[in-house]
Amino acid sequence: MTSLTAKDKDNVRSFWAKVSGKAGDIGMDALARMLIVYPQTKTYFSHWKDLSPGSAPVKKHGITVMNGVGFAVEKIDDLKAGLLNLSELHAFTLRVDPANFKILSHNILVVLATMFPNDFTPEVHVSMDKFLAALALALSEKYR
Amino acid sequence: MVEWTDFERATIQDIFSKIDYDTVGPATLARCLVVYPWCQRYFGNFGNLYNAAAIKSNPMVAKHGTTILHGLDRAVKNMDDIKSTYAQLSELHSEKLHVDPDNFKLLTDCLTVVVAGQMGKDFTGEVQAAFQKFLAVVVSALGRQYH
Numbered sequence: 522m523t524s525l526t527a528k529d530k531d532n533v534r535s536f537w538a539k540v541s542g543k544a545g546d547i548g549m550d551a552l553a554r555m556l557i558v559y560p561q562t563k564t565y566f567s568h569w570k571d572l573s574p575g576s577a578p579v580k581k582h583g584i585t586v587m588n589g590v591g592f593a594v595e596k597i598d599d600l601k602a603g604l605l606n607l608s609e610l611h612a613f614t615l616r617v618d619p620a621n622f623k624i625l626s627h628n629i630l631v632v633l634a635t636m637f638p639n640d641f642t643p644e645v646h647v648s649m650d651k652f653l654a655a656l657a658l659a660l661s662e663k664y665r
Numbered sequence: 666m667v668e669w670t671d672f673e674r675a676t677i678q679d680i681f682s683k684i685d686y687d688t689v690g691p692a693t694l695a696r697c698l699v700v701y702p703w704c705q706r707y708f709g710n711f712g713n714l715y716n717a718a719a720i721k722s723n724p725m726v727a728k729h730g731t732t733i734l735h736g737l738d739r740a741v742k743n744m745d746d747i748k749s750t751y752a753q754l755s756e757l758h759s760e761k762l763h764v765d766p767d768n769f770k771l772l773t774d775c776l777t778v779v780v781a782g783q784m785g786k787d788f789t790g791e792v793q794a795a796f797q798k799f800l801a802v803v804v805s806a807l808g809r810q811y812h
Contacts, residue, residue, distance in 0.1 A: 557790035558797055574790060627774065631781045631793060638782035643699035644717045646778065650700060 525651055530597050532648035537594045539640055540633065547636065548587030549580045551628040559624050565617060590629070593656045600659035612663040619664065622657035629653065667802050669744055676795040680780065681741045686734050689779055694730030695721045697775040704768055733772070740803050747806045755810035766808035773800040 525533075540547065553574030555562050569578040589607060596603025611617050630649060633641045641649075698705050699717045711726060713719040720726055736754065743750045758764045777797060781788045788796075 554790040554793060558794040630778060631788075634778045634781040635785050635788050638785065641778075641782065642717075643696040643721070646696060647700040 523651060525597065525648075525655055529648040529651055532645050533594060533597060533652045536640060536645050536649065537591065540637055541591055543636065544587040544591055545580075545584040547583075547629065547632050548585070548590075549575075549583030550632045550636075551625065552583040552586060553579050554628045554631065555625055558628070562621055562624060565615075565621075586625070590653075590656070593652075593659075597652070600655055601662055604656070604659040605662070608660050608663040611660050612665075619657065619661040622660060623654075626650070626653035626657060666745070667747070672791065673795040673798065674744060676792050677741060677744065677799050680784075680792075680796060681737070684734075684780065684783060686731055689776070689783065690730035690732070690734035691727035692730070693772065693776045693779045694726050694733060695723075696779060697772050698726065700775060701768075701771045704771060707762065707764055707768075734776075737803065740799070740806075744799070747802050748809065751803070751806040752810060755807050758807055759811040766804075766811055769804040769807050773797075773804055776800065 556566070556572050556579070557574070563572055566572055566578070569576075571578060573579070592607075593600060593604060630641075630646065630653070633649065634646075698708070698714060698720045705714050708714065708726070708729075711723060711729075713723060714726075739750050740747045758766075777793070777800070780796065781793070784792070
C-alpha cells in the first residue's frame with residue numbers, strides 16, 4: 522500500500538529496540554494465537570507433533586519468525602533487496618499463501634498490545650502495521 | 666444461526682461487563698482514525714483530526730467512540746439473533762451514513778487491539794478467538810442490509 526515515511530522507520534526502530542529482548546516470547550505467542558484463532562493456518566504445520574501453545578515446535582518456530590522480523594527491521598531502508606532470500610524460501614520451498622502474512626501480522630500486533638500496552642500507542646501501531654505490510658509485500662516478491 | 670459454546674458466551678459477557686466504556690470506546694475510535702486515516706471521511710464535521718494528538722484529544726471522537734461501543738450492548742444481550750437485532754442499524758449505516766462495510770472490520774480490529782492492551786495476559790488465544798468470532802458476527806449483521 523503506502524511506503525514507509527522517515528517517521529515510520531523511526532517509530533519502528535525505536536519500538537523494536539524496546540521490545541526485541543522479548544522477540545522469542547512475542548513470536549511464540551503470535552504463532553500460538555494464529556493457530557488457535559485462525560485454525561486454517563494449521564494446515565502448514567501438519568508435520569509437527571504438537572501444535573499447542575508453549576509446545577517445543579511452536580516455541581522454536583516463533584523465535585525463527587520473530588528473528589526474521591528483527592532482520593527486516595535492520596533492512597528497513599530496502600526491504601525488497603534485503604528479504605530476497607527469504608522471499609525465495611517462502612515462494613519456492615514453503616509456498617505459504619501470502620494471505621496468511623496478513624493474519625500473522627494481525628496476531629503480532631495483538632501480542633504487542635498485550636505485552637506493551639503503554640508503548641504500543643496508535644502512532645506506533647500505524648507504523649508497525651505499515652512495516653509488517655511492507656515486509657509481507659517484500660516476502661511475496663518472488664512468488665510469481 | 667450461529668452456534669456459541671458455553672466458553673464463548675461466558676467470555677463475551679465477561680469482557681463486556683469488565684471494560685470501561687468511557688476509556689475503551691474513545692481509545693478504539695481514535696486508534697481507528699490514526700491507523701486507518703481514510704476512515705476520517707465519515708467524520709468531516711468532527712473538527713480537528715489533523716494529527717494523532719488532535720484525534721486523541723478530540724471530544725467529539727471520544728463521545729462517538731463511547732456511543733459506538735454501547736452499540737454493541739444489544740448484540741451482547743442477544744447473541745442468538747444478532748442478525749435481526751442489527752437489521753435497522755445496518756440499514757442506517759447503508760442508507761443514511763453510507764459507510765463502506767469494509768470499515769467495520771477495521772474498527773473491530775482496533776477494538777481487539779485496545780481490549781488486548783487492557784486485558785494483557787488474560788487475553789489468551791481462546792479469549793481472542795471468541796472475541797473475534799463475536800465481532801465477525803456483528804460485522805456480518807451490520808453489512809447485511811446493504812444493497
